[in-house]
Amino acid sequence: MARFALLCRTAALLAVCSAVLHGLSLLHPLHRVLAAVMVAMLAACLYCAYELWTRDTLRAWVVLAVMNLAMVAVHLPMAGGHQHGGLAAVAGPAPAVLQWATAVAVVEALLAATVVFLRTRTLGAACQSGTHGRSGTDEFRGTTGGPIGGDVDRLPGPG
Template identity: 40%
Template sequence: MTTADGAARPGARALGRAAAGLAVAGSLLHLLLLDATSLASLAMAATAAVCLPCAWQLWRRPTRSAWRTTVLADVTMLLLHAQLLGEPAAGGAAHAAHHGAAPGAPAWTGLALVAGSLAAGAVALAGDRRARHRRGLLPSVHAPA
């Protein structure tokens, strides 16, 4: 196995599959909020589709590269969605406007899914870094004595 293969570590496959499930659930949540008459809603569906290749990769073989891409996407989503929820009149209501409701359960559920995926990514990347350090693949941060 290569050093980039995160599946070599115990539990890596289960963690990858859990994160893949969170990504698919987030995509489905976005699709539930679709409104064909809203351009913003269609853009939201397109961005939800962006999650699926990472979910597939995390499900099959959770590599360090897939985890880094997932963490970057998660951070971006958290920043965008937090901004939408923080704008009561414009952004927050616009995100859920296709159903005429203020941000509620779907928005908070989405944030929870992204936060869970981000936590899984942090655990996976930290574990991969420790494993690579033990195998001598990373330089030591300590000065020689």
């Protein structure tokens, strides 16, 4: 984790910023369905921040990338004033909140994609060598071939 500690903390803080922006959008008049979605996204952003702050796993980075790409896909039409089903998405200064949320989501997605790329670019060689997930023991679980106590979510270090 030491290698990506600063990136983890930065991404976690960006996820908290996303949660704050979702909270700010609740201050504007929203349809009940949109308000429920905002609360759910606020909770998801805080969960993502917690995962990144406490655990440096590939799963957390992939979830961050996917969530933020989905947010960009949802925010772009809303920020442009495009509405579906007659639901008023925003009123007043909320488009500025949407623009900030979209910008933060783009930065988070790029950061997560970069970390996932850097971590997985050597995965093939590590897995082929048989050292990926080793816990220092030669005991194996049943017929799965996986080592006991191996953490397959954490990738081997650079060395």
